[in-house]
Structure formats: structure tokens, C-alpha cells
Amino acid sequence: MRSSAEPIHRSSFGRGVGLLMVALLAMAVIIALLADRARTTLEDIRRADRINGVLPTMTMLMEDLLNAETGQRGYLLTQRTSYLQPYRDAIRNLDRRVDELVASDHDAALAPKLVRVRELVRLKMTEMNQTIRLHGSGRHEEALELVMADQGQRQMDELRDVLGELTSSLRAERAAISERRSREAGQTELLLYAGLAMLSLFAAMSTAQVVLRSRELLRAQRRLKDIADNVPALISHYDAQCVLQFANAEVGRIFQADPVALAGKTMDEVRGASNAARMRPFVERVLQGEAVEFDAQQVVDGETLHFHQRFVPELAKGRVVGFYACSMDITERKRAEALVAANERRMKAVTDNLPVFIAYIDADRRLQFANETLRTWFGLDPQAVIGLPIDDVFGQSAVEQRSAQLALALRGERVEFEVVAVMLGKQRHLRSIYVPDVLADGRTQGIFALSIDITVMKQAEAQLARLASSDALTGLPNRREFDQALGNALARQRRLAREGRVLALLFLDVDRFKSINDTQGHGVGDTVLREFAGVLRRAVRSSDHVARIAGDEFVAVLEGLNHPDEAEQVANKIVEAVRAARPADVAITTSIGIATVADGEVPAMDLIALADRALYQAKHQGRDGWAALKWPGEDQRR
CATH class of the missing domain: 3.30.70.270 (Reverse transcriptase/Diguanylate cyclase domain)
Structure with a gap:
């Protein structure tokens, strides 16, 4: 006869196998989700790379358009053929770059607008060639009438608008991709933590089954150890006196010791006194029965490493007898965050030293960012006014002066205009651009505002006009x-x-x-x-x-x-x-x-x-x- 322990053994073994199957199924689901997330991220990265390749060309197209308008205006002011050469070069550059862009970029969303840009450029090329022929044949008045014709101006305005819309849509799409990647990074991290937590829970329950029920669970324990040793995380188990009971291979790799030899040593001996001292407040909390999660840095062989750690209390009959520690090495993430922070500081230094006023106004008409030009032009500390309504920052009369442009930008339209304003007793002639920050669903969540002081240029234009007459x-x-x-x-x-x-x-x-x-x-x-x-x-x-x-x-x-x-x-x-x-x-x-x-x-x-x-x-x-x-x-x- 078989002993009565055999059914218990089989039942325990079956529960252990069942737990393993459930854990593996959950891990498979998580892996499938992570694989799908990785595929989506790769597609976003490829799309962002294509956009980053197109945007410099769009910037050069806008520069060529500005050069064309400059040449056209120079000809209108002086009636000299020398001003038609930059006009001709700019139009030819526009034509060449548009052809290159159409040939290299096969984005179906951009194709109709690029075709329209090419049509407008060809029309302006025809107009420019006709202007040169008229001027060369001495028919100056007809040449001027052709340059000043309403149709030509409308074509130039439409060309500027179409290029602006293309640039804005590409930048908005890139911003949406960045936001989506940032949001999904956190979700991916949660999935990883969920998988690790599930794996850790399975290891604990299976180990208990092996120890208490059967020798078969000892094999499962070895399997769990193999899994733990191959998990990219530091997994360890301490008793209530902070003596190490178990450490996986990753712990041995990080601290350059045999995980088996580390068993029986205190946390101070394993991690070093200074490192253990940093974690002591969290150890005290977990020994009181509280699960704690925190980031901590550890100095290992003179190198500072960063870990995201979770301490979970081990309970026996309602009493804490130890705790489990799971640590993820986030050193690379911290370095990336530091690099991002450094880039942000550099970007802020660049914007603060540009002779341009740069600001961001949210949909509630509150100022969320302003560079140091705010202090120069308005005498205000940029940090002190963040979050305030723009009426309180710039004054109600100044905001009303730009109310129409603000309303258009908040409805999703790019607006460019000139305005004369008195700031700190000094009159400035400003050229302002409002670029809407449009979400993927079409909602405008704010406005990027850029203002350039063109007072000197206006004074020079007036002086040139006086000298010319x-x-x-x-x-x-x-x-x-x-x-x-x-x-x-x-x-x-x-x-x-x-x-x-x-x-x-x-x-x-x-x-x-x-x-x-x-x-x-x-x-x-x-x-x-x-x-x-x-x-x-x-x-x-x-x-x-x-x-x-x-x-x-x-x-x-x-x-x-x-x-x-x-x-x-x-x-x-x-x-x-x-x-x-x-x-x-x-x-x-x-x-x-x-x-x-x-x-x-x-x-x-x-x-x-x-x-x-x-x-x-x-x-x-x-x-x-x-x-x-x-x-x-x-x-x-x-």
C-alpha cells in the first residue's frame, strides 16, 4: 500500500505545476505585450527619423522663400536687375529642393501639398522669367506690374502658407511621437515590474511548496534559482537580523563574489557599510511589515551605480521574519536622465541668450515658459511669472492688442504679424509668430510664441527710404x-x-x-x-x-x-x-x-x-x- 503522504505529495506537486503554468502564461502575455510595444516603438522611431530628415529641407525651403521675397522687394524698391538674380536663385533652389523632397519622401500625407508647392514654384519661376524678359526689353512698368500683381502675391502667400503648414504638421507629428514614446516607456516599465513581481511571487510560493511538501519541489527550487540567476535584477533574501539567506547570480556579478559564499553575511558585509547605511531607513520600515520601494545609489569598486529597489516583508504567523529585496540596475536610465537634463540646461542657455522672446502659453492663456528676454524687455523674472495669466504678466492692453492673433493660434492656425509696443519706456517694433501646439486628436493645448525685435531693421528701412528720396x-x-x-x-x-x-x-x-x-x-x-x-x-x-x-x-x-x-x-x-x-x-x-x-x-x-x-x-x-x-x-x- 502506498502511504497516505503520496496523495498529499501529488496534490502539492500539482499545485506547484499549476502555479508554474499560470506564471508562464502571464509571462508569455507580458512578453507578447512587450514585443508589440517594441514593434510600435520601432515604427515611431523610423517615422521620427524620416521627419527629422525632412524638416531641415523644409527649413531651407522657407529660407529660399524668404530670399525670393527679399529679391522681389529689392527689385520693387530699386528697379534694378541685380535684385532679380537672388530672386531667380531662390526660386531655382526652391524648385530643386522641392523636386528632391518629392523624389525622396513618399509620405502619402505630404504628397498633395508637395505637388501644390511644386506647382506654385513653377508659376513663380514662369513669372520671374517673364519679369526678366520685360525688364531686359526696357518694358519696366510692365515688369513692375507683373511683380506687384495680386495673383503673384497670392501665389507667394499660398506658397508660404503651404510650406508653413507642412512644417507645422511634421513638427506636431514629431512632438506627438515623442509624447507617445515617453508615455509608453512608463507603461513598459510597469509591465516589466509586473513580470518581475509575478516571477518573484511564483518563486516564493514554489519554494515554500518544495520545502514543506516534497523533494520534487526542491527541483523546482533549483529551476527557480536558474530563472532568478538569469533575470536582469538583483534578487536577495535577508532574515530579520539582515543576514543574507539567498542571492541570485546578478548580486554576485555586481558585487564580484560567489552568491553562495555571500550567504550568511550581513548587509553591511555584502553591500558595504556606507551603502547599507543609505538603505537602513527602508530596512527598518520593511521589518515593521511595510513593503517599500525606492531609488538608491550604491558605490561598487569606486563606481556609482543606481538601483530601483523594492523590499517586501517575509511573514510567518503574522510576524516579520525577514524580507525579500529585488533591485533593478537603472544606472543607464539615470545617466540618460542626466543627459536629458543637461541638454535641457543647454537648450535653456541657448534660448536665454537668443535675441528673441520665446514663450509658451497654454490653452487657459497662462504663461508656462519664457526665456530671459522677458527680463530684458519687460523687467520680469521668468521663473516668478510661470503659471500666471498672460493678462497679469503683460498687461490687459498688450494682450488685447494681440487678441485676434491669440484667438486664431488657439484655434490651431499659425499666425505671423508685426506690432509696435512700448516696454519699459522703450518703443519696440516686433515681428511675432504664434505656432499652435496641436495634439494628435486635433486639440490645441498651447501656443509657442516667438517675437523678434526688428526696430533697427525698421529704422534702417526708413533711413533708406529717406536717402532714396x-x-x-x-x-x-x-x-x-x-x-x-x-x-x-x-x-x-x-x-x-x-x-x-x-x-x-x-x-x-x-x-x-x-x-x-x-x-x-x-x-x-x-x-x-x-x-x-x-x-x-x-x-x-x-x-x-x-x-x-x-x-x-x-x-x-x-x-x-x-x-x-x-x-x-x-x-x-x-x-x-x-x-x-x-x-x-x-x-x-x-x-x-x-x-x-x-x-x-x-x-x-x-x-x-x-x-x-x-x-x-x-x-x-x-x-x-x-x-x-x-x-x-x-x-x-x-
Whole structure:
């Protein structure tokens, strides 16, 4: 007969096998989940790499677009063909890079927009070539009209918008991938911990079955030891006096000792006194029956290692008789975290030293990040205002000034605009860009705000405009400005003619100016011209337009005269004032040609020619005087 212990043995063995099968099934599920997670992560990494490869090209496309607009504006301002070359190069670069991008990237989501970008670039290429042909054939006005056409501007705006949308969508997708990877990393870690916890629980229960029930469980214990030895974690068992009862192979590898030889040693002897002292508070808690989980660093052979540790109390009849320790080596993770933190510090140092204001505003219109430019422009500590409503940070009036752009950005639209603001008593001209932070589900969770101080550029543009329209020596408007002013004056004269008003054009020069230059020198000649310009400016009304058109030739446009005699009175006044001026102690005189018109239907060039003919008559009559001609008849005086 078989002893009664045999059914108990079989029952115990069956329970042990059942526990093993359950644990293996759970581990298989966890491994399957981890494998699926690894596949998803690999796909995300490949997609992020493709995006990282495309984004620099998109940045270069935006730079080429900016270069094209710069060349186009330069041509509009100067009408010089030299500005068409950067326009042509930028458009060609755009065309080439778009072709390369279409050929290298087969993303179905990007393809329609890339095709549209290529169509727009080809249209701009055609427009640019036509502009060059028109300009080269002398048809400048047609070339300017083509460049300034609404259709061309709309195409340029659409090209900018499409490129901006492509860049924003790629960056948003990359951010979503990063967020998903970060979120899934924590879930993966939980799965690993769950697997390890399940494995540890199985080892404990199986060991108890072997010790208490049968010699077969001793074999299971050996199997469990083999498993524990191959788990990438430090697994150990201490009694209530902190004497090591068991250690797996990983413990021996880390502390460079035979795990069997370590049995019977205290925690101080196994891990070192300083390392054991760091864990003593947690040991005290686990010996009181509390399961504890913590991170701790251990110095092993002079190298600092980091472990995530979990102490679980061992209970017997409700009393703690020891504890189990499971430690995961997280040194590489800690180093990666330190590297990320260092990168964040470097990135913050870069953003803090950029001459750009960078901020992040969440969907509740609260400031969540600002670089050091906030202190420079607004006098505010960036750390002190984090989390505050932007109305409290920047002031309600400043926020209302940008309310429309903020609303568009919070709805998911990229916004670029210019604004003038006064900050700390200083007026700044800012170019701002609001880039929405859009989640994968389409919700906007915030705005990246970038503002560049373009005050110096605006001042330079204004200075260039002034230089382009004024004479450097006298400060008077130049020929280009005069031509525009005369055309506007004749347009107004068409209306004033119905009220009986007269317009007069005075054409003046300095008598025998070449002789002054030849005998007195160009320095004296320049002084004469400057003083002559001052006399002329003082002799006419502030509403009259005075200009230097060449050398010693000056003009004055007198509008709204009641009678042609008023122009002759002004000419007399100028002649006498010039005669009395004596700049650089040089006696000078002037001759003036007057052309008057009672209506506005005279071409500007014909009126200038009439005034020039009157000046010739004044010279012929002996200089130091004036002669007047009326359009279309003649009436001469001196």
C-alpha cells in the first residue's frame, strides 16, 4: 500500500505545476505585450527619423522663400536687375529642393501639398522669367506690374502658407511621437515590474511548496534559482537580523563574489557599510511589515551605480521574519536622465541668450515658459511669472492688442504679424509668430510664441527710404521725389482749376556756377548750393514743394495760386534773397524760369520743358532775373 503522504505529495506537486503554468502564461502575455510595444516603438522611431530628415529641407525651403521675397522687394524698391538674380536663385533652389523632397519622401500625407508647392514654384519661376524678359526689353512698368500683381502675391502667400503648414504638421507629428514614446516607456516599465513581481511571487510560493511538501519541489527550487540567476535584477533574501539567506547570480556579478559564499553575511558585509547605511531607513520600515520601494545609489569598486529597489516583508504567523529585496540596475536610465537634463540646461542657455522672446502659453492663456528676454524687455523674472495669466504678466492692453492673433493660434492656425509696443519706456517694433501646439486628436493645448525685435531693421528701412528720396548735399527732395510730387500736384490742379486756381513750376539755377567751382573750388561750390537751397526753402510756403534735380538746377512747385502774378512775386523774392545771401563771401545771383498752368491737362514733361524754356529766356535777357511763360500761350517778363 502506498502511504497516505503520496496523495498529499501529488496534490502539492500539482499545485506547484499549476502555479508554474499560470506564471508562464502571464509571462508569455507580458512578453507578447512587450514585443508589440517594441514593434510600435520601432515604427515611431523610423517615422521620427524620416521627419527629422525632412524638416531641415523644409527649413531651407522657407529660407529660399524668404530670399525670393527679399529679391522681389529689392527689385520693387530699386528697379534694378541685380535684385532679380537672388530672386531667380531662390526660386531655382526652391524648385530643386522641392523636386528632391518629392523624389525622396513618399509620405502619402505630404504628397498633395508637395505637388501644390511644386506647382506654385513653377508659376513663380514662369513669372520671374517673364519679369526678366520685360525688364531686359526696357518694358519696366510692365515688369513692375507683373511683380506687384495680386495673383503673384497670392501665389507667394499660398506658397508660404503651404510650406508653413507642412512644417507645422511634421513638427506636431514629431512632438506627438515623442509624447507617445515617453508615455509608453512608463507603461513598459510597469509591465516589466509586473513580470518581475509575478516571477518573484511564483518563486516564493514554489519554494515554500518544495520545502514543506516534497523533494520534487526542491527541483523546482533549483529551476527557480536558474530563472532568478538569469533575470536582469538583483534578487536577495535577508532574515530579520539582515543576514543574507539567498542571492541570485546578478548580486554576485555586481558585487564580484560567489552568491553562495555571500550567504550568511550581513548587509553591511555584502553591500558595504556606507551603502547599507543609505538603505537602513527602508530596512527598518520593511521589518515593521511595510513593503517599500525606492531609488538608491550604491558605490561598487569606486563606481556609482543606481538601483530601483523594492523590499517586501517575509511573514510567518503574522510576524516579520525577514524580507525579500529585488533591485533593478537603472544606472543607464539615470545617466540618460542626466543627459536629458543637461541638454535641457543647454537648450535653456541657448534660448536665454537668443535675441528673441520665446514663450509658451497654454490653452487657459497662462504663461508656462519664457526665456530671459522677458527680463530684458519687460523687467520680469521668468521663473516668478510661470503659471500666471498672460493678462497679469503683460498687461490687459498688450494682450488685447494681440487678441485676434491669440484667438486664431488657439484655434490651431499659425499666425505671423508685426506690432509696435512700448516696454519699459522703450518703443519696440516686433515681428511675432504664434505656432499652435496641436495634439494628435486635433486639440490645441498651447501656443509657442516667438517675437523678434526688428526696430533697427525698421529704422534702417526708413533711413533708406529717406536717402532714396532726398539729395545728400542739400537735404532737399531729389529728382525722383520731385517727379512724383509734380504728378500729384497736376492731379490736384484738375480739381483746383474749377475754383480758378493756378499752378506754377519754377526752374532755377545759380548764375555762372561753373565759374565759382573752377575759381573757388568745389568746397565753396557745395557751400553755395547748400545756402541757395536754404534761401529757396525759406522764400516759399511750407506747403510748396522744393527739390534739387541736378547740379545747380532747382525746382519749386507752387500750388493753389490765385493768379499767375503770385508766382512772379515769389520769383522776385527769391532773386532778391539770393542776391543778398553771399554764401562763403561769394556774390551769387539766380535765373528763374516760370511756367504757369490754369488747368491740369498738361503733361508733366511738357510743363518742365516750358519752365526750362522760360529759364533760357531769363538767361538770354541777362541773368539775375526771371522770365514767365503760360501754358499753352506765352507771356514773358523780367
